[in-house]
Amino acid sequence: MHADIDPAEISKNRRADVPIVGDAKEVIVDLTEAVRAERASGHANLTPWWARLDGLRETYPLGYDWPADGSLSPEYVIERLGKIAGPDAVYAAGVGQHQMWAAQFISYEQPRSWLNSGGLGTMGFAVPAAMGAKMARPDAVVWAIDGDGCFQMTNQELATCAIEGIPIKVAIINNGNLGMVRQWQNLFYSERYSNTDLGTHKHRIPDFKLLSEAMGCVGLRAESREEVDRVIQQAMEIDDRPVVIDFVVGADAQVWPMVAAGTGNDQIMAARNIRPLFDGDELVTDTGTVAAVTAEALNDSAGGTSA
Ligand SMILES: Cc1ncc(C[n+]2csc(CCOP(=O)(O)OP(=O)(O)O)c2C)c(N)n1
Numbered sequence: 001m002h003a004d005i006d007p008a009e010i011s012k013n014r015r016a017d018v019p020i021v022g023d024a025k026e027v028i029v030d031l032t033e034a035v036r037a038e039r040a041s042g043h044a045n046l047t048p049w050w051a052r053l054d055g056l057r058e059t060y061p062l063g064y065d066w067p068a069d070g071s072l073s074p075e076y077v078i079e080r081l082g083k084i085a086g087p088d089a090v091y092a093a094g095v096g097q098h099q100m101w102a103a104q105f106i107s108y109e110q111p112r113s114w115l116n117s118g119g120l121g122t123m124g125f126a127v128p129a130a131m132g133a134k135m136a137r138p139d140a141v142v143w144a145i146d147g148d149g150c151f152q153m154t155n156q157e158l159a160t161c162a163i164e165g166i167p168i169k170v171a172i173i174n175n176g177n178l179g180m181v182r183q184w185q186n187l188f189y190s191e192r193y194s195n196t197d198l199g200t201h202k203h204r205i206p207d208f209k210l211l212s213e214a215m216g217c218v219g220l221r222a223e224s225r226e227e228v229d230r231v232i233q234q235a236m237e238i239d240d241r242p243v244v245i246d247f248v249v250g251a252d253a254q255v256w257p258m259v260a261a262g263t264g265n266d267q268i269m270a271a272r273n274i275r276p277l278f279d280g281d282e283l284v285t286d287t288g289t290v291a292a293v294t295a296e297a298l299n300d301s302a303g304g305t306s307a
């Protein structure tokens, strides 16, 4: 379906099955009414669609490996944060791997509890977004889940938080790198890591705990699985000051599934070198290293991919 106020845009880049010309404000209202009416009529049978979604969930379950080097798993940190802070908290994210994991591993149940810049991809978004949420809903627990790169774009606002009394909580998923860019350098550029190592691991520059304390916040750090719950609980108990936790996590965790640049959504990769087989696909070796496999074959090899 393609709705656009400009008829010349319809089907310009991609053929639309259902073209709708109109103002988005009106089109969305009309569509919502149409969907409500269809539901009320009892004619909408969603059972086959749910069966398909459940099948996909079963074949490609969400999961992650613990880093082989013994470091902390970023997915685990985010999963625990979501469990401990719960569905009534508000979560804001930056841009990058941590953003994708925050979308995947927190079970959102309330509308308006997940703030991120989506396709606009704005590094530095998490801290100011969390500040806005906390100002609007002072009684809510508000967490910014930020990357070590993104955090360095707007962390000066912690001073505003401390001075103006905006007690947000920040979880830095510190993988020492511009992780999303590093993932692409790993997968598509023969591991030529260029300008992605930030020094937040090797040199601990900046030291996020000290930086946060310097700006009037409580600074905490966790580097092992055993410390994770304790520092999150500690942060949950503080509500008169902003709190920042530096979670030092492994550098090599990757986000899956992913769609590589220049490929279509039907080229989505479920895991490294593994692409789901869609209706009409032929079982052939795909371009480069990406092999198309059947769901059955994937199941056989999926043993090690869950937490
Ligand atoms: C202002 C800005 N600059 C560059 C980018 C491109 N970009 C997207 S994700 C990313 C890396 C983010 O690193 P980090 O905050 O450490 O998150 P990680 O991927 O490691 O979780 C970059 C450079 C962007 N989205 N916004």
Ligand SMILES: [Mg+2]
Pocket (backbone or CB within 6 Å): 096, 147, 148, 149, 173, 174, 175, 176, 177, 178, 179
């Ligand atoms: Mg990072």
